[in-house]
Amino acid sequence: MSTPFAFDTEFSADGSVVRESAWKPTKRSYMPAEVDALVAHxxxxxxxxxxxxxxxxxxxxxxxxxxxxxxxxxxxxxxxxxxxxxxxxxxxxxxxxxxxxxxxxFPQAPLRAALEALAQEIDASPRLVVRAAGLDDEGRAQIERACADSGFTGVVAFRDEPGMGFAAFKLEWADGRADHDPEGSAQRVAEALTAALAAEAGHAEPPINTDRSDF
Missing domain, CATH: 1.20.5 (Single alpha-helices involved in coiled-coils or other helix-helix interfaces)
Structure with a gap:
């Protein structure tokens, strides 16, 4: 591409042209150091x-x-x-x-555990009533041995309760009682866990524990 010409014009006081000339501007050449500086910038x-x-x-x-x-x-x-x-x-x-x-x-294991835990409470009682469903002679003999092993020296009386679930029982003595229902315990655990999860999610409060003895 050619470099365009530029015009240099000189005027007099009255505005007339005194001198007019054309000149061609020259291209500027850059030193290598300047080119490097421009590229770096x-x-x-x-x-x-x-x-x-x-x-x-x-x-x-x-x-x-x-x-x-x-x-x-x-x-x-x-x-x-x-x-x-x-x-x-x-x-x-x-x-x-x-x-x-x-x-x-081990169907008698919960009852044995209860007798061991309650040994001091029932020791002074003259009579212990055991309520359960479907106890045969062997089952009653096992319970009597468990009572003797726990230190109970009173009379053990058995009451058949057909409506009670498998391995469930109730113990009654002079000044107290205790009961165990595996199915009911499992249900209460499930309900408590469900309530705890709901409370954690912010939907409900955990239930208040009821006053009863479970073994």
């Missing part, structure tokens, strides 16, 4: 612009992520709550299966 500006753009993109990405997380929190809380409830159901089902198998093999 251009690279620096380009780098700064790129870094600024990256910062803007990062800030926008973080903002979008934060907004997405905030929008997803209700769903995440629901998923976490459902996971806790399902885990609790699984734990209860496993406990019921293990407890049921243990009771099938």
């Amino acid at each position: 251009a690279k620096l500006e380009a780098r700064q612009q790129a870094l600024a753009e990256i910062d803007n993109i990062r800030a926008m990405a973080l903002t979008n992520i934060a907004q997405g997380v905030a929008a997803a929190m209700p769903s995440l809380r629901g998923v976490a709550q459902a996971h806790r409830e399902q885990s609790a159901d699984l734990a209860l089902a496993a406990a019921r299966a293990i407890g049921g198998a243990a009771l099938e093999r």
